[in-house]
Amino acid sequence: MKKLLLFTLALFLGVSFQALGKKPEILWRKLLKENANCVTWVSVTVKLEISAGGRSLPPQEQKLEALGTIIAEDGLTVLSLNKVDPTANILSRIRTPGASVNVNYTEVMLLMQDGTEVPAKLLLKDVDLDLAYVLPIKERKDEYKEVIFSKVPSQAKQKVDPLILDEVVSIGKLRQTLYRQSTLQRGWVNAVIQKPRKYFVIENTSPGTPVFDQRGKWLGVVVYKMVGGRPSEIVTLPASDVLEIAQQVRTRTQ
Known part of the structure; x- marks a missing residue:
């Protein structure tokens, strides 16, 4: 009888721990299902002006994409600055004292899951914290009037x-x-x-x-x-x- 009770208790505890182990996975899957679109791809087109050794190189244009997190219902999105600003990467390759890189953003787009491209503008670059904040342009709302932003x-x-x-x-x-x-x-x-x-x-x-x-x-x-x-x-x-x-x-x- 004692052995039966011990076996039953062990079985119960095993099932309980197994259920507890599964619980975060179930919650996380639900989190993804309900909030997947709080993450979006951000596309930027940048014009680069590079100066090194007293010379200015011809302007270059690059198109970059990075993941961003939507943090507000109006579409305000935060992302890693280094993913959309190649300054640090370029300077690490030039290695010339006094070299400089000027980055101008000619186009910023939030790439929504349904294929809609939402025109946006860069509000802030924080180099120390590696943050960039972008916001959809209200004046061009007619280009994304059907979009509902899913914030984090x-x-x-x-x-x-x-x-x-x-x-x-x-x-x-x-x-x-x-x-x-x-x-x-x-x-x-x-x-x-x-x-x-x-x-x-x-x-x-x-x-x-x-x-x-x-x-x-x-x-x-x-x-x-x-x-x-x-x-x-x-x-x-x-x-x-x-x-x-x-x-x-x-x-x-x-």
């Missing part, structure tokens, strides 16, 4: 930092060659940096994408840690910082 789910009301080894996920999208299919990437928190600025070091993430905890709450956006004006490690900037800077951007542009 809200962060937790009580701001609790993730713990080392916590499992998290980030929402992303594949490139056009794979039909911009939405993805979930599972990762783990390797470190929490508190000073001089808070960052979460999370593996298996892509710049510009949002990261969520096991409850499906938004933790932050993936960017590069900048050192000497150049990208180094991939980190996650907390959601509260992303939103605070967004508010400052709106205040300045009103």
